Amino acid sequence: MTRQYETVIGLEVHIELATKTKIFCGCSTAFGGAPNTHVCPVCAGMPGALPVLNRQVVEYAMAVGLATNCEISRLCRFDRKNYFYPDNPQNYQISQLYLPICRDG
């Protein structure tokens, strides 16, 4: 039997990190709270609001990468994907597709 195809399986893993603030701003990650108290122009996706990466997130990501035998990158990049929905045209998701913090684990 000839091997005409190679099976390649990719995993997309989502985790919730135990940081006190969100990944790209200083807003609290505490559960609950009054409406609109854990949001700012950055996490609301307002035009011109610039994100600042949470150092603790990078440290956690590197620790998980080392624990899973990943290669830790010296340079990483985040990619922002915008979604247009009529009721919320500023929807977006930030991921690391091309230059992740760690890979090949």
Ligand SMILES: [Zn+2]
């Ligand atoms: Zn925020």
